[in-house]
Amino acid sequence: MNISKKHFLFLAAALGVITLYFVLRLTSILSLPLFTDEAIYIRWAQIAKQDASWRFISLVDGKQPSFVWIAMIMLKFFKEPLLAGRMVSVLAGVFTTIGLFFLGNEVFRKKQDKKIFSFTKETVMVGLLSSFLYVIYPFGLVYDRMAMYDSLVGAFAVWSLFLLFLLVRFRRLDLSLISGMVIGGGLLTKTSAFFSLGSMPFLFAIFDWSKKDLKGRITRFASLCIVTFVVANIIYAVLRLSPFFYVVATKDALFVYPLREWITHPLTYFSSNLNALIDWFVTYFSVPSIILLILSFLINRSHFFEKSVLVLWFIFPFTYLAFFGKLIYPRFILFMTLPLIPLLSYSIYNLLEKYKKRYVWVLILFFSFAVYIYVDIGIVYDFKSSHIPFADKNQYINNWSAGNGVAQSVQFFTKQAENQKIYIVTEGTFGLMPYGLEMYLVNNPNVKIEGLWPIKDIPPANVVDMISKVPVYAIFYQPCPGCGGPGGNIPPLWHATKIASYRQGISQSYYSIYKLLP
Numbered sequence: 418m419n420i421s422k423k424h425f426l427f428l429a430a431a432l433g434v435i436t437l438y439f440v441l442r443l444t445s446i447l448s449l450p451l452f453t454d455e456a457i458y459i460r461w462a463q464i465a466k467q468d469a470s471w472r473f474i475s476l477v478d479g480k481q482p483s484f485v486w487i488a489m490i491m492l493k494f495f496k497e498p499l500l501a502g503r504m505v506s507v508l509a510g511v512f513t514t515i516g517l518f519f520l521g522n523e524v525f526r527k528k529q530d531k532k533i534f535s536f537t538k539e540t541v542m543v544g545l546l547s548s549f550l551y552v553i554y555p556f557g558l559v560y561d562r563m564a565m566y567d568s569l570v571g572a573f574a575v576w577s578l579f580l581l582f583l584l585v586r587f588r589r590l591d592l593s594l595i596s597g598m599v600i601g602g603g604l605l606t607k608t609s610a611f612f613s614l615g616s617m618p619f620l621f622a623i624f625d626w627s628k629k630d631l632k633g634r635i636t637r638f639a640s641l642c643i644v645t646f647v648v649a650n651i652i653y654a655v656l657r658l659s660p661f662f663y664v665v666a667t668k669d670a671l672f673v674y675p676l677r678e679w680i681t682h683p684l685t686y687f688s689s690n691l692n693a694l695i696d697w698f699v700t701y702f703s704v705p706s707i708i709l710l711i712l713s714f715l716i717n718r719s720h721f722f723e724k725s726v727l728v729l730w731f732i733f734p735f736t737y738l739a740f741f742g743k744l745i746y747p748r749f750i751l752f753m754t755l756p757l758i759p760l761l762s763y764s765i766y767n768l769l770e771k772y773k774k775r776y777v778w779v780l781i782l783f784f785s786f787a788v789y790i791y792v793d794i795g796i797v798y799d800f801k802s803s804h805i806p807f808a809d810k811n812q813y814i815n816n817w818s819a820g821n822g823v824a825q826s827v828q829f830f831t832k833q834a835e836n837q838k839i840y841i842v843t844e845g846t847f848g849l850m851p852y853g854l855e856m857y858l859v860n861n862p863n864v865k866i867e868g869l870w871p872i873k874d875i876p877p878a879n880v881v882d883m884i885s886k887v888p889v890y891a892i893f894y895q896p897c898p899g900c901g902g903p904g905g906n907i908p909p910l911w912h913a914t915k916i917a918s919y920r921q922g923i924s925q926s927y928y929s930i931y932k933l934l935p
Contacts, residue, residue, distance in 0.1 A: 605656070
């Protein structure tokens, strides 16, 4: 096989992987209703795009701003706000796909190869398989199709790990600076990027411990790690330009216990956290992939320490979250699982190399990919019945936090406001309502939107006053004790007629539109 043919086959395979990636991510990308967090992030991006003084608006709620900044750019290219927000994650997933190719190629390279970029048949195949596995990875598929932070967090995590592998092997200042900048970008996305810095000591497992100039090489590597740490934190310090920087720590404390609080009950929640995390991991990662993960250490004994580093990059944050987690969701572990994907690819490649019979190849590929493909079909075409963790299905389609009905209400209100002014009140002042309506209607001069919380037994005086002037509508979608049933019911003393009601998946929660009466 000549070189040009090798290049052609590689390019064809790479193009096929990227094409499949976009097909899976873009097919019916708007079929999943607007989730409450998506509404928040997209609305922030719209505000920041219109007013430069609000570029750090996400810090008001303790969220880092890089997702919002990229969404601002996407809003210039996509008219549909939800599509613009979700395209941030789609593009982040592209970088994850490419990053996993380079990571898979780098981890399993020959130690004696001194080129900074080295490609062999084995490493290229492992890299391509890593990219392909991510393309069909259900965990990645869910979050690459949503306007959430987690896909972007994963992209930074993969590239950070790849650059740190290069750093420990080549000990160059430019690699130290670049890795610091990439980790810094991760820190501007989510606090979990600090795990990339905290995991750096694990890199000594793949350090060259040969005796020649050992002390000098250790000193240089340790110094470069310090440079990476400093650069990342300098970039993170950009957030201090906002007076709301302190809210980040407050927000983090809602999801993980601060040390001073944790030591009062160190193991109280460990068991329940660990059970939930393991369940989410097994459901998304799948049992066949866990078997392939174990096989990667048995089928070929080479690169033991490199494989161990990938596993430690998962175990460290996973264990931390089990101990310190206060309010946890499946999406928190997405970035942790990505370093494991090259290990699956390594097992698949070695199995295919070991067994050459065609029917064995079919069995290997079926075992490796069938579960992922089956789950992917459900995610794309029937999310409410897909085989993903209940916690995610509950949040994104089967609960009040899902936004089934938002698109329909936007169409209804747009039509009502064509020739008259209307006034809309929403249950809630932050989240799905009113942000889900503001995303589409805030610039309509005939529409005024006001969020209300808490909801009282009777409507506020200003709302009652508006009823005699213009049509007044109300959105109710959250559970309402005393309202006679599940979410979506209006309090009895709010005199109103129901216009429409939309069920959230297979739950008993409803998103309801009412017209208030005098």
